[in-house]
Amino acid sequence: MADRNIGEPITPTEEQLPEFEELQEFEPPEEAVANVIEYVQSVAIPGGSEGENPQFNGHNFQSARQSKQIPICIVNENQDIIEFVHDMINKKFFPEHGSTLIHVDANPDLLAPNTMPADESFDHSMLYLQHNYDRWILPNCYNGIFKKIIWVRPPWSEHIREDSVTFKVGKHKESSYINVDCKQNYFIAECLWTTSDNLTDAKNITLDCITLGNELSYENDCPEYWRAVLGENQTVPTVLDIDLEFFITENPYLFLYENTIVYELLRELFVFIRPTSQTDEAVTETVEMRSEQFKEIETYFNHLTQHHKLPDPEDIPPSPIYEKVAEIMAELERHGHDLKDVDWDLLYDCGHSFGDHEHPHHVTNSAELDLLFKSFENFLDEFYEPPSIITIARSDLEGYAEIEDRLLELLNSKFNCAVPIVYDQGNAVGVDSDSTCVSEDVDERGTDELEEFLEFLTLQTGEVDNSDASNANLALPEGQDDEEDVSEL
Template sequence: MAEACKTLKKYRNTPVWVVEDHNDALYYIYRAIGSHHLPLHGVTMVHLDSHPDMLIPWKMPADTVFNREELFNTLSIENWILPAAYAGHLDCVVWVKPPWAEQIQEQTVSFYIGKHRTSGTIRVSSTESYFLSEALYAPESQLENKRLITLHVLTLSESSHTTHDNTEPEVKRTRKDHQTELDAEKQDGTAQNYPSKSTDPLNCGKCTNDGVQHRFEECIPEDFDVANRKILIEILTSVRNSSATILDIDLDFFSTQNPFQDLFTDEQFDIIRKLYNFERPGSTDVDALLAYTEGRQQLLEQLEDICTDLQNGTDIKDIKCDSNRKELLSTLLRSMRETFQENLDFELIHLAGCTCDDTELPHHVSSQEEISNLTVAMETMLSCLPRPTLVTIARSSDDDYCPKSQVESIQKKVLECLESLYGNIDVQLEYLQ
């Protein structure tokens, strides 16, 4: 790993790519791999978001990940991270979530991702509800070309931030001192734009290989309050041992909406939940999980076909399904015709239904104070980590996950935070192109 890092190119200024749709971030990650700024394997992604974004395109052949253009045309905002893990680029994902995000609970877990021997699609060995509800589970024994991926899930709350005073945290002050050195070096063209190990806060004298966990604890400000400090230490260890790090930020981390709540009435959404009802299997036995996954896949395929038929004009009486489901569909259609008039979009029903498992999509429109406090908490956490190779930022406002009325101010705060941490940054507003 160390040898691979020595051959990597260094950016003069840390690039920050700002995109609208989150899956577009993967294009710039792949471009950095192609230009040898990121290694081909062993990258860690630190992902701040109200959503995990770790689903997988359900019917996509696994080998699609090796055809870049086809892959980019297949991905969407909820399923762009794990295909890159299956391709071998990512082996660790750190999901830093706000307290209102509950789709995966706080933990550190490792699982396999691979090509399913029967379907040829990408599946995972994780039994998390997040994956089971989408019928993405397969036991390790059924996976080919499998790769082990580690997932850290950490909650960062707006009360986590340290109190501002006239004394900066040591790690942040170290960064600024190092940036001053870099600025001086740039004048004679000798800058490398990457913290050397002698000045990296996680490689300071108190963060040596002896007693790593204890010394990583010392690198975290004492008044930095996170729900699970043990996971934060595990994250620091993983990031430190990684070939390179990507920092990925979705602006809906700071304030988020569930756009389906505004599209459907409470009555309509309740019917959709019943149609797509998910109850976690009562047994963790492999055979029971496989039987459940097969049944769940059949249900989702049936509901997708029903929505397609209805969109194509098929009358409800000609839809083939059990009587209970047909009754629910009839009630939903009557209600939606009153709400949507002639603009019925049955694909939206299926998209909304696929979000219904044993947790809800997060919905929390933050106050300005909450946003400011979360920004400070993020800055404190990032000040403990080495400088990332590159940063990707998703606005997520066109699809209404990040409130349009707040996205510009949040983006401004985040960019100011990154500049404070990393000095000169090269910001590319790709969403304007």
């Protein structure tokens, strides 16, 4: 090299200049990621948009059956499982219409939101705001997702007769709310019944009721009936929804304002008088009386919330309901409760739970729990086909972890289940295979997801982590080489 002065810039000769390839045009990051996601979905779900089954509205049912693992979603509140179901529908993993819900719970959860127009059942964002723990199934029958409901209950729950019934769910012509034409007292007590002539856009729904753990009532389970019910469902995509309150049932209202008789007074205030017969005239009269009862109670409770006292008797003629509300006020004040601090909305919700049957309460002991699990295991053995999706609701049950662990162990022994994911206020996180606690080393699907995904795309070596695909039951097809996938991406 020729001599040069220190600090003098180096000027390369033409022979020393490196050759550069012509600059390539790259897709914008958003389009690149979208294309990658589209590709991953096309290889993850066999058949993609082809081979659609018209019976199930584009859902490739056969591909779901052949997928490697069943997705499991765990939520705190039972109504939140429907967000996961909608997510599976959007991924074309589950059909938009005509499926079955096997609802294992101490409560049927078959009511409808009191103030939600039926059409909002098709608007998911509005539906999530309106439905709650006992009013989430019917809207998803009206919007067509579920055509059959199998309620599996413990022996201490008696809301609905153990039977099979087909009825219509539709939009009431006058109120535009969801109503049914089923004359079970469960629906009548909530003023949900109307004649089929008053329903528009009605769908036929089949409801089967099955009781497990009958030995607790000194009776026997009926596997023959289980087989008959499940046999009718063997070719239909199914959600197996399990609320842990099936095993231990707590009445959240039972201990309101302890050391008072407020709970008993609310039962008397909201008492339901059954129809004298099953004729349309008798049931209509009962629904009208029940509706007036609710309206009067709601008027007084709203007045108490705003003014902390009942309306002046001179302004509103006293009635039996007025006098019973006054008795509740006196009971609360007698035990030192300031009426300004009383949650009258909560008391109204408590009273509303007194339908034909009140909210069940049963603290299960160890021996009873063993029997229930054995009965539930026998029930699972009668499945002709595994469920498409499994969901679990904790329902804020204290000490749920032990029951949840035991349940997951049982489900994994019967089906090929994916690692469960937990939906917590809209975020999905993984669950350790050895624990129901959220795993510290599992990434949240939050704001860092895109960054981590792009980092994954830069990997040149190593095996593909397909855990997320397994969680969503979107495993790669058998025989497809992982390294080839990375190179193609």
